[in-house]
Amino acid sequence: MTMLALLLAVPFVFPVRVAAQAELFPSTEVTVRYDVVGWVKSLIAKARDNETPVAMDAELAAIEPAAGGGGGHGEPAAHGKSEGQKSFSGKDLTSAPELPTVTIGGKTVVTYAKSIEQDLKAAMPEDFKNSSDKDFLERRFNITPYAHSPARGDPNAPITVYQFTDLSCGQCMPELAKIDTALQDVSGSIYIRHIHAPMERFQDTNMPAFYGKIADRVGLFWEYRANLIHANPSTADAMFDLLVKTGVPIADARSMMLTEARRFYRQLDADALLARTFGVGRPPAVFVNGIRVGDGGIPLDKLPDVLKYVNTRLERGLPEPPK
Known part of the structure; x- marks a missing residue:
């Protein structure tokens, strides 16, 4: 069969196969006649919808683990509560930063916020x-x-x-x-x-x-x-x-x-x-x-x-x- 004959036969083949379904679902005939690829994609999407959420979550977890959870790309799985982000040296980056103690002339220099806190405490009766x-x-x-x-x-x-x-x-x-x-x-x-x-x-x-x-x-x-x-x-x-x-x-x-x-x-x-x-x-x-x-x-x-x-x-x- 020549290529031209094959192309001419396509519009007539698919409607015949879905004639019974078209009576119940008229949109199926329209989809098949004018958009064969879209019809195939819709079948795949319906199959995906039938998958359980647990199966889909497992598939996503294999790609990228939850934040702080570990268990992906060879990382060990975390246990207990979520762990904070750590630097390469192991220091917790999510905690409040510790300011270094500075001394000038033997006297400790405090921050402005700390100075305000001390002054408020001193002013209180x-x-x-x-x-x-x-x-x-x-x-x-x-x-x-x-x-x-x-x-x-x-x-x-x-x-x-x-x-x-x-x-x-x-x-x-x-x-x-x-x-x-x-x-x-x-x-x-x-x-x-x-x-x-x-x-x-x-x-x-x-x-x-x-x-x-x-x-x-x-x-x-x-x-x-x-x-x-x-x-x-x-x-x-x-x-x-x-x-x-x-x-x-x-x-x-x-x-x-x-x-x-x-x-x-x-x-x-x-x-x-x-x-x-x-x-x-x-x-x-x-x-x-x-x-x-x-x-x-x-x-x-x-x-x-x-x-x-x-x-x-x-x-x-x-x-x-x-x-």
Whole structure:
């Protein structure tokens, strides 16, 4: 049979052989008629699909073993856990590198990271080193108060203190006095913001806090607060008399009580919501550069130690942890 006759016979031979299959699988006739090689490859692929995963894994393992497993190309099989990558000398390359010790003039030279670690350890107060309170030193809170919050000091000072207090809390006044005493030692490098934090969440009125807003409007909030801590009045008349004694004109005070009451109480409500956001429910609480002191944080009696710790970090140029 000549080559031409053979080529002419091919399109007619294959359809005859698969005629029965073509009735059930029409695509088979199309595949065979126009793509003989593809039809053969599909049969091979089906045969591969029927192989078990174990057999295929064994075939692949013979070509290239798993990482760290060994057992291929004449390597001994590894046992137990995976082994790390080693150098030609047998040293583990996956472990942390050991830096050489360098001495200059008889003194050991340490890395920058090691120096920071040593400085942080030296700056930490002794009472914190073996106490759970040291964890609060690295746990910082990022607080953004409202613009209406009374402020004192330089806004660019290296130390920022946020005080969450309730001026109507009579039993809190001794603690507020201790806070003010501790802050006076670093008054030159500190910026203080006062934020209203009510002891009672659903308190309808708060006359001391309200009068504090009036005093702040005429620039006498901190003087009024100091007088309030010292006198600790218990009646509304005594609180108003203290407001006038601080220097607020009676006419201005009465006028603001009529015209600014709604605004002042909205500001107090906003402060109360901010206090709840940071979980302040038992004021006073103080945040020193984000470090929580009081009400779930470091005890208030350790506030001087916290201020000293923060100031030491600043003096040594140590980086502050993220808030």
